[in-house]
Amino acid sequence: METKIKSIESYSGDNICLVRITDGDGAQGWGMTAPFAANISALVLHQIAAGTAFASHNSPDVNDFTDVADEVIRRNYKYLGTFLARAAAGIDTALWDLEAKKKGVSAAVLAGKKSGRDYIDLYASSMKRDLPVREEADRLREIQDKFGYRAIKLHPGIPVGRDRDFWDGRTEDMVRAMIETARPGTEIYVDVNGNYSVEKAIETARFLHDCGVKFFEEPCPYWKTEETKAVRDACEKIGIPVAGGEQDYIDTVWENMIERRVMDICQPDLLYLGGFSRSLRVAKLAASKNLPVTPHTSNRSPIFIMGLHYMAHIDNPYPFLECGIEEDLWATECYTPQIIIKDGRAAVPDGPGWGFEPDEDFLAKAHYQISRND
Amino acid sequence: METKIKSIESYSGDNICLVRITDGDGAQGWGMTAPFAANISALVLHQIAAGTAFASHNSPDVNDFTDVADEVIRRNYKYLGTFLARAAAGIDTALWDLEAKKKGVSAAVLAGKKSGRDYIDLYASSMKRDLPVREEADRLREIQDKFGYRAIKLHPGIPVGRDRDFWDGRTEDMVRAMIETARPGTEIYVDVNGNYSVEKAIETARFLHDCGVKFFEEPCPYWKTEETKAVRDACEKIGIPVAGGEQDYIDTVWENMIERRVMDICQPDLLYLGGFSRSLRVAKLAASKNLPVTPHTSNRSPIFIMGLHYMAHIDNPYPFLECGIEEDLWATECYTPQIIIKDGRAAVPDGPGWGFEPDEDFLAKAHYQISRND
Numbered sequence: 001m002e003t004k005i006k007s008i009e010s011y012s013g014d015n016i017c018l019v020r021i022t023d024g025d026g027a028q029g030w031g032m033t034a035p036f037a038a039n040i041s042a043l044v045l046h047q048i049a050a051g052t053a054f055a056s057h058n059s060p061d062v063n064d065f066t067d068v069a070d071e072v073i074r075r076n077y078k079y080l081g082t083f084l085a086r087a088a089a090g091i092d093t094a095l096w097d098l099e100a101k102k103k104g105v106s107a108a109v110l111a112g113k114k115s116g117r118d119y120i121d122l123y124a125s126s127m128k129r130d131l132p133v134r135e136e137a138d139r140l141r142e143i144q145d146k147f148g149y150r151a152i153k154l155h156p157g158i159p160v161g162r163d164r165d166f167w168d169g170r171t172e173d174m175v176r177a178m179i180e181t182a183r184p185g186t187e188i189y190v191d192v193n194g195n196y197s198v199e200k201a202i203e204t205a206r207f208l209h210d211c212g213v214k215f216f217e218e219p220c221p222y223w224k225t226e227e228t229k230a231v232r233d234a235c236e237k238i239g240i241p242v243a244g245g246e247q248d249y250i251d252t253v254w255e256n257m258i259e260r261r262v263m264d265i266c267q268p269d270l271l272y273l274g275g276f277s278r279s280l281r282v283a284k285l286a287a288s289k290n291l292p293v294t295p296h297t298s299n300r301s302p303i304f305i306m307g308l309h310y311m312a313h314i315d316n317p318y319p320f321l322e323c324g325i326e327e328d329l330w331a332t333e334c335y336t337p338q339i340i341i342k343d344g345r346a347a348v349p350d351g352p353g354w355g356f357e358p359d360e361d362f363l364a365k366a367h368y369q370i371s372r373n374d
Numbered sequence: 375m376e377t378k379i380k381s382i383e384s385y386s387g388d389n390i391c392l393v394r395i396t397d398g399d400g401a402q403g404w405g406m407t408a409p410f411a412a413n414i415s416a417l418v419l420h421q422i423a424a425g426t427a428f429a430s431h432n433s434p435d436v437n438d439f440t441d442v443a444d445e446v447i448r449r450n451y452k453y454l455g456t457f458l459a460r461a462a463a464g465i466d467t468a469l470w471d472l473e474a475k476k477k478g479v480s481a482a483v484l485a486g487k488k489s490g491r492d493y494i495d496l497y498a499s500s501m502k503r504d505l506p507v508r509e510e511a512d513r514l515r516e517i518q519d520k521f522g523y524r525a526i527k528l529h530p531g532i533p534v535g536r537d538r539d540f541w542d543g544r545t546e547d548m549v550r551a552m553i554e555t556a557r558p559g560t561e562i563y564v565d566v567n568g569n570y571s572v573e574k575a576i577e578t579a580r581f582l583h584d585c586g587v588k589f590f591e592e593p594c595p596y597w598k599t600e601e602t603k604a605v606r607d608a609c610e611k612i613g614i615p616v617a618g619g620e621q622d623y624i625d626t627v628w629e630n631m632i633e634r635r636v637m638d639i640c641q642p643d644l645l646y647l648g649g650f651s652r653s654l655r656v657a658k659l660a661a662s663k664n665l666p667v668t669p670h671t672s673n674r675s676p677i678f679i680m681g682l683h684y685m686a687h688i689d690n691p692y693p694f695l696e697c698g699i700e701e702d703l704w705a706t707e708c709y710t711p712q713i714i715i716k717d718g719r720a721a722v723p724d725g726p727g728w729g730f731e732p733d734e735d736f737l738a739k740a741h742y743q744i745s746r747n748d
Binding site: 036047048074075078080083162222247249250251 | 421435451453457534599600623630
């Protein structure tokens with residue numbers, strides 16, 4: 001590999017950890033680890049991942065910078081898990097920014113912009129799970145009118161909740177109310193975050209299909225691949241696609257899920273999965289099986305920007321990308337400029353790199369760490 | 375669940391993190407997270423796992439203390455990975471010690487001692503991968519004579535090393551030299567830590583079989599389940615059993631591996647897997663498919679003691695348990711008393727609990743943290 005990484009710096013807040021890489025030429029790039037528990041990702045980044053990223057420069061197993069995250073994960077096989085992948089994502093996304101900036105292009109252009117799209121259509125993704133049904137439906141309609149979204153995703157039910165709801169019938173009432181309240185023709189998606197048993201998922205799938213819901217996301221606990229597969233097979237007959245994959249960070253698990261069609265729509269999280277490079281590979285694999293891809297980007301941290309580049313690049317984008325609608329300062333205060341949403345879509349930043357810069361106040365307040373390749 | 379956990383304390387050194395739990399009656403128990411990167415496991419323990427362990431007391435999903443680790447992992451599904459399992463193991467193993475001490479019995483007796491064995495036969499496990507062949511063979515024979523081991527495991531090749539060896543032919547020379555040098559009748563095992571491609575693994579399996587090696591451990595990178603499965607199927611025809619599983623911490627992955635017979639001998643690591651309770655479930659599942667189990671206990675930290683209890687309890691123990699032979703202070707300095715090895719075997723500690731106490735010097739020097747359930 002050509003790029004010699006000279007240093008890896010991190011700036012951690014409560015939820016966000018921004019990462020800066022400097023190479024041997026003094027070129028720099030910004031990336032981030034996956035959101036939440038940022039301090040743990042930062043610790044894993046410096047204590048475990050950084051050394052192997054430095055060493056990858058001289059490794060015969062690394063062809064270019066897009067292999068570094070894989071090598072970091074492989075060499076640290078005793079530490080496999082979400083935190084290692086989150087840390088690797090920080091390195092990988094900073095390298096994408098650095099390499100794209102060196103060439104003066106956007107990340108999407110560096111990747112090769114196959115979809116040819118300059119604008120990405122977005123679906124409004126609600127993160128409120130337990131609001132009164134009327135309040136949530138009205139809130140979402142208001143947001144729809146303001147930003148022009150043509151698709152909306154609900155998150156009803158309790159995550160991995162063993163078939164339980166916040167109160168009896170809320171999920172069904174919420175779906176019906178949303179359909180009545182949204183603009184006519186709005187696509188409605190439902191994500192239950194692994195709430196259901198196979199039986200309850202199939203029963204719910206019938207209801208959702210009858211309501212005209214366009215996809216059913218994460219019906220069963222995601223690590224129970226066989227349960228999700230059973231539900232998907234039933235849903236094919238019912239006539240509603242199953243979406244999923246946001247939590248999965250093991251490439252062989254992705255290969256298995258795509259090969260066996262555990263889901264119809266693939267939703268890798270670019271950062272949980274270990275970065276842009278690894279996520280591009282999943283998209284390529286999904287495309288080979290004609291499965292559409294729309295990444296998990298449920299908040300407006302820089303992951304959302306990376307999602308725009310990703311959707312601009314890949315062969316097989318789903319028509320809409322997830323756009324978190326909550327006004328979460330934790331996600332937006334760390335960078336500028338914010339992405340403008342109009343007519344239910346956003347422009348793919350021109351770059352160079354990702355097209356964002358860290359916020360100076362965020363950096364000043366963040367916990368700073370550096371690993372040097374001496 | 376009856377036990378209300380009042381506090382979780384941790385004492386971390388570089389590699390070892392001992393965990394103490396105190397319950398509502400003031401009863402206490404000691405356990406440990408998995409070895410290595412102990413500070414990260416301790417951080418995950420307090421920041422992520424402790425709160426869910428406290429909450430499990432009132433959860434309808436927890437029947438008794440043996441369900442707590444599962445609940446910790448399930449509720450923190452966004453943080454799935456080795457560090458979460460390592461932290462959960464600290465809680466689970468401390469609860470086993472606490473509950474067994476409350477009843478005045480050993481952990482093995484509390485579990486129900488099915489094998490009826492008071493002594494566990496051990497295999498000597500070398501951790502030196504790159505010593506000159508002659509030196510390593512002589513060293514192991516000396517250790518064999520001193521402690522009476524009737525089985526020896528070699529670790530040749532580079533871990534996840536893409537078919538590479540430390541130098542050409544070392545693995546083959548090492549196996550031949552060991553067989554010539556060991557006492558006649560010694561069982562020899564070979565663990566390559568995921569070094570091989572399918573092709574190279576099958577070629578090596580033929581060689582190992584011809585040499586009389588009794589099992590071939592982790593031929594391929596462990597996360598590549600399909601590759602290991604292909605090698606195992608070939609090895610069945612060749613006539614050498616495949617062992618594996620030490621790194622796997624996802625219960626559905628274990629279910630899949632056992633169901634599909636990805637390996638012939640199951641080697642869960644009691645701590646990487648998330649504790650004694652979760653490991654007992656894997657043993658039960660393996661027994662239902664007539665697969666023998668021998669846990670991964672390659673060092674003499676308290677995991678080795680837990681391994682003795684485990685082998686005394688389970689239905690389907692392999693004839694020998696792994697016993698690390700390196701004199702690693704990091705593993706042994708944290709507790710007393712040390713296990714005595716004679717005639718190639720060790721007594722299962724009588725308890726109460728695990729039958730070890732933390733070393734006062736270790737505790738005094740360790741980094742201390744506490745989570746309180748107020």
